[in-house]
Amino acid sequence: MSEITLEQLTRLLTVPDAGAQAQKWLDPLNHAMAEWSIDTPYRQAAFLAQTLHESGQFRYLSENLYYSAQRLRQVWPARFPGEEKALQYAGNPQKLANLIYADRLGNGNEASGDGWSYRGRGLIQLTGRDNYQRCAHGLQLDLLRQPDLLQEPDGAARSAGWFWFENKLNELADPKPGHDPAEDFATISKRINGGTIGMQARIEYWDKAKAALGIG
Missing domain, CATH: 1.10.530 (Lysozyme)
Structure with missing residues (x-):
């Protein structure tokens, strides 16, 4: 090589x-x-x-999850059908990640914080607890405890x-x-x-x- x-x-x-x-x-x-x-x-x-x-x-x-209320309604209209809910998550990347990635990709529910902990990271954004775990095994790194690696x-x-x-x-x-x-x-x-x-x-x-x- x-x-x-x-x-x-x-x-x-x-x-x-x-x-x-x-x-x-x-x-x-x-x-x-x-x-x-x-x-x-x-x-x-x-x-x-x-x-x-x-x-x-x-x-x-790291995945950019900073959205305005208007943009949230455009990207996720089913999740944010009205302005009131969109405003609760606008400008709050951590809260948004915990919502949109909850109960998928091996993540726990919104309260678990997994969505934020295992948001997209890396040169090709790895996302979700399951993918972090598989990659951790491949790289022999403890990515579940140290995702910021x-x-x-x-x-x-x-x-x-x-x-x-x-x-x-x-x-x-x-x-x-x-x-x-x-x-x-x-x-x-x-x-x-x-x-x-x-x-x-x-x-x-x-x-x-x-x-x-x-x-x-």
Whole structure:
């Protein structure tokens, strides 16, 4: 496996502190990719493209649950049919997480606090007690007691690598004769977020990553 270089990673970033950001993430990304067999330029380009998009270029490692009352009613109209209830949760990420993630993904009820404890974290946002537990086993980290490990570079990158491997995304990233790689890349996106949100941005990151790694 060839590790990505600082120069290659810096080329993928457009944030003002691109050099410092690349330096911070270079080793965690290389270690995670080595650990989870993301070991060819094709696999690395797809992985980098998806993680760059999901994390806003490695800046956002925890789910943003700060919503206005109006936005709550737009996103979850069944949960917030009226302004009164929406106002109770507006601007309160912890309370909102405990509501929307209650009694699902292995979480307890709203009062358990599991929704907030196991909200989306990492470069590919891991969500829910069950997923934290499975990832904890894979990484040999106590994520149920220390979920904030997924907001540190090593934990964020390793959990993304674990998710990638567990969901067989390496196989989709591998080129196949007579097969359109763009279709496989779209399937990767769907397995990560359940749809095609941000597809154009993901493709742009993918094109840049392929060019940086010499396969574009």
